[in-house]
């Protein structure tokens with residue numbers, strides 16, 4: 595039985611007073627929930643959120659980490675530093691990092707290794723573009739991203755994977771539950787070929803315009819174990835409803 599998991603990706607949004615109100619309202623709105631829940635604010639606000647989350651069961655994550663452990667790399671933040679300030683999770687290989695920072699599968703693989711060695715749980719993001727889907731390449735693109743990132747990892751235990759079709763991120767378009775389920779089942783099969791022992795326990799999240807209104811239908815699919823949520827995670831009530839639906 596896989597415990598549901600819902601992760602908020604705030605992207606580059608936030609400000610002190612806004613964050614305080616958002617987290618306070620979210621914790622108030624959050625009722626009994628089965629799902630594990632993680633908030634990933636920008637680096638600058640990790641310390642603030644760590645305090646705001648206090649003794650709640652909501653965990654802290656970062657949106658990225660460096661592929662290097664330490665040294666003269668201005669602007670980089672290492673996985674160990676994130677662990678040191680109380681992070682438990684880190685998103686790796688988000689499509690916006692791949693698109694705007696030219697992150698390759700090799701770089702993503704190095705970041706995954708760093709995250710695991712530091713004791714963080716990495717959430718690997720994969721997903722195809724609209725053009726790739728229309729060209730019938732969705733599965734081959736996702737498979738190449740998975741193999742490129744995971745083939746050299748010694749152990750897939752504890753990892754989570756988010757399937758985020760690029761065409762559904764921040765666009766209001768959502769993969770249909772059936773489309774998402776098909777790809778999640780495919781991802782689990784690819785993982786099974788890499789690490790049969792962990793394929794059935796590894797959690798697969800769907801990401802791409804998840805909202806309170808469509809969450810339950812997505813979570814009802816057998817291989818969808820939760821969500822990575824961007825826009826809707828900036829609305830306390832909507833995000834609490836998504837966590838409650840998982």
Ligand code: PEP
Nearest residue numbers: 763764801802803824825
């Ligand atoms: C994301 O950024 O990971 C994401 C899924 O965004 P949104 O929910 O806004 O589509």
